[in-house]
Amino acid sequence: MVRTSDRHAPRDPGGLYPTPPLPEQSQPHPGTGERMEPMPDHGENSYRGADRMTGRIALITGADSGIGRAVALAFAREGADVAFCYLPEEQDDADTTTALIEQAGRRALPIAGDLRDQAFCNGLVARCVEELGGLDVLVNNAAYQMSQPDGLAAISTEQFDRVMRTNLYGMFWLTRSALAHLRPGAVIINSASVQAYKPSPHLLDYAMTKAAIVAFTHGLALQLAPDGIRVNAVAPGPVWTPLIPATMDEEKVAHFGEQSPLGRAAQPAEMAPAYVFLASPGASYITGEILNATGGTPLP
Template structure:
């Protein structure tokens, strides 16, 4: 592994070499993956993210907040002054405990809710818990996702897998928005996680790519619907990001991210500032936007 990266030093330097570069060790994990088993260990901004009060006293909900981008967002939101409720799967309890600790160590309220967002009742329970704990939902981040690489649509993508992808990635987003909207005040924000796959789909991730395309379209349509209510809706489209989902769902981890113009995968810490910006008042005239964080891959 080329490890010229320095653990996230944010001083001005060549971004291609700011973090570890391929080749990574080949590694495989059972789904949904575990942060502690990854080499190199993902950076969520633990040592580098510095808040400046952009989300002071806001109440935020982050789905899939136990690890990866979700953990980085939860930590950044806490350092920006927000209380955070995040969801996780039972199998992710160890990672969830660490995310909860990171948020609580910032002096903010940290609420971890185990749930399966593929069920509408579970999505309603998440929002009900947030309202009971915080009184409102200022920011909703729909980040939970499922993918599984398959060789072809004929030789791998079953109806069961397709259904799981769509229910986790698309249905849950719809259910979370519908449940949360009565509790999102004027000035609130929704930030969704789409993907470079929405625009440049990989055949081995066909169902996942289709779901991310749906999220991009849903984001832009909902933004128009909610504009007069004073609720902004945007999305972030990450490129390759080094999260537990990668060794748990892709057959090749050695060269992961090498295809990007920067020549490496992003770390979760590099995604969090995009979510903070879109959630914050600084983005007050931005709605219906897809913020591309792809390492240089050009998107429409």
């Protein structure tokens, strides 16, 4: 029996991860996991592969840190070679991701650039195919957000443009470019969010893009089903990544994740298995699906 006084306390059934309140902290964007307290867990010491992606070639956006790094590490330990992109100012984090992929015995192809540039997106796919030999799994994960507690009036056109071009234009350009190289059995996985269904007022523009990603996933899955290409998405809840201290005020950071039924933010390592599942042969009859990983928050 749960005592009333404990009913709303932070909950971590396994006792593995920290629960709020966390130390108040901030970083300049884009942030780095090395300066976060506590440091995020990407599965470095816990993820064990089972040869579910042997011989596959994956391209992941935004894999220098956070969910992207956890997915890159997991894919590599499952047997995949991994290309990934990152912003030039994230070089140190990208080097760490590269080392994790190579320590798993797989090829890593780190590529610096900005997804807001259409030419970069086209070149990203071309380099992956040329240097790694093909493309089997595309993960559209990179995103930009900036909290605006003062609401819509505080969202500048410059911010709105950056959010849209990073989260939507980049995904559109990259996916369109990839289609020429994807064969039956290939997989596209997009990173949606709980924000697509339950938008936080201070993340209005970001939430708009995540709702669009859900629609893009559903529509593209129908479009590519006759070609034998599956398209799915993962909708994370709150996840402890550098984006949080880099885009939210310190008080919000300290209480980040409290709103989830599990009472805490997820670690990136807890998201990676969802991407591995959707990329693996075990999900061969699943397309057009949004896999919710929200810590218990119910979504449609």
